[in-house]
Amino acid sequence: MIQIVTDSASDITLKQAEEMNVQIVPLTILFEDGVCPQETDEDFQIFYEKLIKENGLPKTSQPTPNKYLEIFRLAKEVGDEVLVITLSGGLSGTVQSAKLAKDLAGYERIEIIDSKQAILTQRMLVEYAVKLRDEGKTLDEITALVLKQREKLTVFGMLDTLTYL
Incomplete structure (x- = not known):
């Protein structure tokens, strides 16, 4: 089985995560x-x-590496593969926590993708990965397709103030 993991920056609630069979690591x-x-x-x-x-x-x-490590160790025990899609590394150290946890877990069947996104577009990548998993794609196929999709995403926004940038 392929487990899909993301962080709470994706704006996916626990109820939605349960419906999608996705694990959420909270920021x-x-x-x-x-x-x-x-x-x-x-x-x-x-x-x-x-x-x-x-x-x-x-x-x-950012989440501690231990939050990811727990998920990775359990996946290793049962032989599951793991795909992690994190908040943009340019906004947070979340991806670094996941990478450190992978190293500590000593398990190769973990793929970590820096979404280079946040909120809606990060969520879109997670939903796409879920769709591919549910279609029966392999971890390697899902990873490649999500990375390809990531390069197609662009966000435009309008701000009423630049105060907080």
Whole structure:
């Protein structure tokens, strides 16, 4: 079996992840009043409300390698292959945590893809990987096709302020 793993920057809730058979490794988001989880639809709504209401911007922390290592060790035990699609390495050290965990796991059937994206486009890559897995593609085929798809994605946005860039 091929396990697909991503992080919470993909905006996939735990319920959606369960439906897609995807594992989510959470990033930590800290507001002045504490940690803001990213698991349920309500959590995401609270996060966006806090962004509007809070004076300062939240801080984020990448997942520790141990979060990935646990997944990788379990996959190795049962003989599953793993595809990890992370938040852009240009925005976070998440991909480095996953790579370190792969080295520590000592398991070769793990592929790690830096999405070079975030949120919607990262999610699109995960959904594409799920589709390919469910069609019966191999890990190598899925990896190659997701990498090819990644190069086709472009995001355009309009901002009402440049204050936070």
